[in-house]
Amino acid sequence: xxxxxxxxxxxxxxxxxxxxxxxxxxxxxxxxxxxxxxxxxxxxxxxxxxxxxxxxxxxxxxxxxxxxxxxxxxxxxxxxxxxx
Amino acid sequence: xxxxxxxxxxxxxxxxxxxxxxxxxxxxxxxxxxxxxxxxxxxxxxxxxxxxxxxxxxxxxxxxxxxxxxxxxxxxxxxxxxxxxxxxxxxxxxxxxxxxxxxxxxxxxxxxxxxxxxxxxxxxxxxxxxxxxxxxxxxxxxxxxxxxxxxxxxxxxxxxxxxxxxxxxxxxx
Numbered sequence: 001x002x003x004x005x006x007x008x009x010x011x012x013x014x015x016x017x018x019x020x021x022x023x024x025x026x027x028x029x030x031x032x033x034x035x036x037x038x039x040x041x042x043x044x045x046x047x048x049x050x051x052x053x054x055x056x057x058x059x060x061x062x063x064x065x066x067x068x069x070x071x072x073x074x075x076x077x078x079x080x081x082x083x084x
Numbered sequence: 085x086x087x088x089x090x091x092x093x094x095x096x097x098x099x100x101x102x103x104x105x106x107x108x109x110x111x112x113x114x115x116x117x118x119x120x121x122x123x124x125x126x127x128x129x130x131x132x133x134x135x136x137x138x139x140x141x142x143x144x145x146x147x148x149x150x151x152x153x154x155x156x157x158x159x160x161x162x163x164x165x166x167x168x169x170x171x172x173x174x175x176x177x178x179x180x181x182x183x184x185x186x187x188x189x190x191x192x193x194x195x196x197x198x199x200x201x202x203x204x205x206x207x208x209x210x211x212x213x214x215x216x217x218x219x220x221x222x223x224x225x226x227x228x229x230x231x232x233x234x235x236x237x238x239x240x241x242x243x244x245x246x247x248x249x250x251x252x253x254x255x256x257x
Contacts, residue, residue, distance in 0.1 A: 014199060015199075017199075018198035018199040018201070019196075019198065021198055022196045022198050033100045034100055034101070034103065034104035034107075035103060035104045035107035035108075035112070036100065036103055036104075039118075046119055046120075047117045047118065047119040047121070048117070048118045048119060049115060049116075049117055049118075050103070050115065050116040050117070050118060051115075052107065052112060052115065054107065054112060055112055055113070055115075056112040056113040057113060057127075060087065060113060060127045061115060063127070063162065063201065064115040064125050064127065065115075066162075066196070066198065066201050066203055067125065067158055067160040067161070067162075067203055068115070068117060068125065068160070069196055069198075069203070070160035070194075070195040070196045070203030070204075071158075071159065071160050071195070073195050073196040073203075074195075
């Protein structure tokens with residue numbers, strides 16, 4: 001049994017922990033709705049990321065989380081925002 | 085087989101039930117990014133990039149009223165993604181250039197760096213490789229451009245109810 005606040009896959013937990021270290025304004029909200037575990041949102045409020053509860057490959061999904069975070073890493077300072 | 089990374093832009097954001105339907109149709113290797121311009125971030129294993137894109141498009145069409153409006157590449161990449169997109173360099177070669185062990189130095193810094201995974205801008209890396217290393221990299225991947233053009237043509241055909249004529253046009257052109 002996995003407690004609230006933790007995804008069942010460690011790679012995804014590690015990615016969530018890592019992105020919080022990059023940008024403290026990232027918010028992770030669990031909603032456990034079907035195949036969706038929750039959402040990650042940025043302070044810019046643009047393009048929230050849906051965290052899968054049952055990804056085919058947890059390692060790849062963790063990489064997708066990091067890639068998404070890469071595009072929002074500097075949103076707070078405004079130096080680098082989504083460009084595409 | 086290779087895992088191909090690309091994004092598929094959608095005409096609207098799928099609701100929760102539709103999201104579940106898509107996951108059960110096999111899109112559990114894709115991540116939904118919502119908002120005003122929703123898209124799926126896809127990492128699909130296939131024999132070619134076009135096959136990977138086609139299989140995702142077929143799965144999206146399993147939901148009524150949902151379709152792709154474009155195909156593209158995410159700018160954010162790991163060095164492994166960058167090597168695959170480049171096609172002529174290995175991940176090890178990218179790592180050596182990034183660390184300054186090889187090449188003239190000045191490799192673009194990562195957008196983010198966390199837990200041994202660094203995420204770079206493909207736009208910055210590809211420009212640096214073109215200008216500093218003389219690498220011949222197209223500004224937009226040929227297969228991504230083809231798939232994007234096909235998807236946009238399909239959207240226009242659908243909007244004007246000319247799907248069968250456009251299909252025929254493609255066969256004879």
